[in-house]
Amino acid sequence: MPHFLTNKRLIILLGSIILLVAMIGFSMRDRENITWPEKFVKDVTGFGQNILSKPAGAVESFFDNVGRLRHTYEENEKLRTHLEELAQLESDVARLEKDNAELRKVLEKEESLADYEPVQATVIARNPDRWYELITIDQGESNGIEPDMAVMTASGLVGKVQSTSKFTSTVQLLSAHDSNNRVSALVQGDKTVYGLIEGYDEEKQMLRLTKIPSDSKVKKGQAVTTSGLGGVFPKGLVIGEVSELVPDEFGLTQTALVKPAASFYDLEHVMVSKREMTKVLPEEEDRQQVVVEEEGM
């Protein structure tokens, strides 16, 4: 191989490797949001993406609808039976909501962890290299979206906002492999049990609910929702249901495998929930300290 690596080329190669490492290091840092040049690039690229994916999405949902037409009759039958229950349920909800509001007034506790304001968004891109479970949605800072907000579909929680630019946001799905990706959750039952959604079992396609106290009795089929204690997510968003219990390595806590209620695949429309109650995240300097302490443990 003559002239394959001349001096000039070697220097360029080494220089770019250094640049590569520096850039990866920069993007892997624990940062709150992306820098403004990145935001700018995202907005411009997102504009082009919008032009192409909106029609593509429309075509796709048209074919979906055609496919669904075949099952219309059976679906209709099923829905009709549900409809009868729904009327009763609706009046119950209205009554309970009124009760709740009145009781809150009595207690002088107007705000609740469960209050949130949903923002509708359309998925315009999914990371095509398929290494990270990231999707891009067409709503950004101009619609009041901020990093760390909860993202859900009609059936349940799917992820959280990772970064925002003016007109787009990037959402990290719960199935993504990231050790910083934790959600404070609770298991509904006679006695509420708290835990952390942490990690995803690729093979079984289930979420792992960790840090459940070993003496608490969690049963298969119990519903898991967000607890609102993490400080960013509102309370009561459905995550899934418990499907299996496994003891922890040291036997101090238990881990439950949770079957997610929402599908992480083929997402089209999502809702971003703006929590109404003030966030409880500490100031930035304090937060750094918390991270260091956690790592030290």
Added chain:
Amino acid sequence: MKKALLPLLMAVLFYSDSVFMIFFSEQAFDGDYIPAPRFFIIGLLFMSVFFDRNTAIKYGFFFGFLFDMFYTGLLGAYFFFLPLIVYITSMLTKWLHSTLPVFFVIVLFDIALLELVMYGLNVLVQRTTFSFEQFTYMRLLATLVLNGLFYILLAIPLRGAFLKLKKVFD
């Protein structure tokens, strides 16, 4: 005016990856196989061979940069490796005649190389828990099949487009 067709073609190829992901159901094959579309890279390799290598390297830098920022958020990965792959391809085509069947093998080799590099990088930054076997069976083979199909369907039109564009620029 016709010169604007080149960036336009590359931009369409760039977005085609994610548009493909809109149509392609991720639950196909029960999630056992994860084929990743690499259509832009195929287009870039055609550009490097049938149009001009240095322009292709510049496009690799630019679109690699966009890819990193917009899709993955891991800056530097595609920005660095897309131009490198173009360079390796130009080295290979110097020794091998770039007829379409030979080029097919080169393209698949390049895509496999890129997948391997990306896997290595993701293991390094701990963004994946895939073992090497899982990676080979679930990702690599499926990706090669998908992009091989794309190549077979679009090799002749792509080559024609870049040869025509070359005439326009000359």
